[in-house]
Amino acid sequence: MEKKIKVLFVCVHNSARSQMAEAFLNELGSEFFFAESAGLEAGTLNPLAVAVMKEEGIDISNNKTKSAFDFFKQGKLYHYVITVCDESSKERCPLFPGITKRIHWSFDDPSSLTGSEEEKLEKTRQIRDHIKAAVEDFIRNVK
Known part of the structure; x- marks a missing residue:
């Protein structure tokens, strides 16, 4: 059995963006990838x-x-x-030993959204869809 490519998704609190990216990669690319996610600090x-x-x-x-x-x-x-957070937050991410590649994908933070619950839900759907598309591109280009 071939070793899987290990991927860590990092955002600020590991509360939304990195969680979604981890779930999509493990769901869509489980044959080739193993994903985890974390935040600069654990959130909710x-x-x-x-x-x-x-x-x-x-x-x-x-x-x-x-x-x-x-x-x-x-x-x-x-x-x-x-990293799946904004440019200023990505610079605070730790450097991991043995990394062959560090990538940054910029996505809006669902916790900073404003508007009604339905408006925030719709904006979060858009973020989710952008994350899913990025993960699908990653799978196509890396495996």
Whole structure:
């Protein structure tokens, strides 16, 4: 059996964007990839992210938020570390030993959305769809 390509998705609190990216890569690319996600600091799982992923048939409601620094301290190694936060936050991400590639995908933060619940839900769906498209492109280009 071939070794899977290990990928870590990192955002600020591991509450939405990185959780969605991890779930999509593990769902769509499980034959070739193993994904984990973490935040610069562990936060609280975003209920909007849970809801829009459930619409895709993926349940992340029991996921725990994790700290990238805990993974770093554990000496975990990844082939790719993909930051999914804004430009200023990506610079705070730890450097992991053994990384062959570091990638940045910029996505809006669902926790900073404004408007009614339905408007925030619709904007989170758009973020989810952009993340899914990025993961699908990643799978096509890396495997």
